[in-house]
Amino acid sequence: MAVTRADVARLAGTSPALVSYVLNGGPRQVAPATRARIEAAIKELGYRPNMAARSLRMNRGHALGMVIPDGANPFFAELSAVVEAAAFAKGYPIIIGNAAGDEARERAYVSAFIDRRIEGLLAISSTWKSGIADECAAAGMALIAVDRIIDPARCTHVICDSLTGASTAVNHLISHGHRHIACLSGPHVSTADERVAGYRQALQHAGLPENVIVRAEFGGAAGYRALAEIMNGTPRPTAVFVTSDLQAMGMLRAAYDAGLRVPEDLAIVAFDGIEYSRYTRPGLTTMVQPTRRMGELAVELLLEQIDTDSTEIGVHRLEATLRTRGSCGCADDF
Incomplete structure (x- = not known):
């Protein structure tokens, strides 16, 4: 009993x-x-x-919500794990909704969280045109946008500095002597768009022309399929900057199947720094996002909003770190 x-x-x-x-x-x-x-x-x-009964008396649910765009993507899985641990340490369970890249599904999760009166929401939006900020404001719910821009004028954001990180990645390829550098981008979300802008910025500062820029979904299959289009760039690229590790891992396999040597025939640098990137052959050179700090800071700011019942608007940009491995021509120590 x-x-x-x-x-x-x-x-x-x-x-x-x-x-x-x-x-x-x-x-x-x-x-x-x-x-x-x-x-x-x-x-x-x-x-x-009895937290359920206590929640009814307080007119709110003693829990946090999180919406992610793709639960199968290791980067979002790693970030979610950090957020869950940080929230749990503060006494809050967290409910995670996987939008699976579907805007309607994303909206459904946000509505469900509002209906259940959770105390605050962490959101990685699937689209530039997200209405999450408006919905949370109307419901009086605390909101922190993570990883992607939702609405800088309406809510606080915790993101990686993708533009600077991408520029660093391309400059590293330039330092290896590459002059014909292509870009494989993700879909039109803020992270991908900022990384393409960083790619262009680095080439412009080096006085180099852009090569082919290919847009594809984030994911290994998209990266695999994109190789053929990348190699049709003019002049034929000797290196490629890829905006996500999963895409780059798919491209590594495609290069192997096509008889291309990495990095001798095509050097590759990516962005994210997921755990699996160290296990490719050659190891994947990548810009490592500060995943732990992003998740912990997002939870900290969300709970501060809840405790103070106030919203401080701002964008917290955290720095990515270059991790060199064999895919760019650096030493491939495991």
Whole structure:
């Protein structure tokens, strides 16, 4: 049988109301000696509050929500794991909705979270035209946008500096002597668009012309298919900057199947820094996103909004770090 507040009150020699005051932090103060007895009884009995009932009384759900665009993508899986751990450490369960790249599905998850009165939402939007900020504002729900831009004028963002990171990646290829560098981009979301802008910026500063730019979905299959179009660039590229690790991993396999040597025939540098990138052959040179810091900062800012009932608008841009391996021509130490 579940332990109740009445059981705690009997063991502590006090009333259930005082047990509630201790558990909820008010509305009345409890004498230190009485509080100590109640806390000791809670510990001895192993009492756990009924969070569902407590949520109804508080008119909110004691949980956080997170919407991600693709649960199968290792980058989003790694980021979600960081967010879950950070939220759990603060006493909040988190419910994750996988939009699977579908705008309608994304909207359905946001509506479901609002209907369930969760306390705050972390959102990685599937589209530039997201209405998440408007929906959360109308519902009075705290919101932090992560990884992708939603609406800088309406909510706080925690993102990686994709433009600077992409420029660093292309400059690294240039330092290896490459002058004909192609780009494989993702779909039209802020991260992909900023990485293409960084690619162009690096070439412009080096006085080099753009080569072919191919747009494809994020994913290994898209990267595999894109190789043929990349190699039709004029002049034929000797290197390619790829805007996601998964695409680059697919391209590595396509290069092998086509008889191309990496990096001798085609050097590859990517962006994300997922765990699996170290296990390719050759190892994938990539811009490593500060995934842990992104997730922890996003949770920290969201809980601050919830606690203060205020919204501080701003964009927190975190720096990516170049991790060199064999795909660009650097040493391939494992």
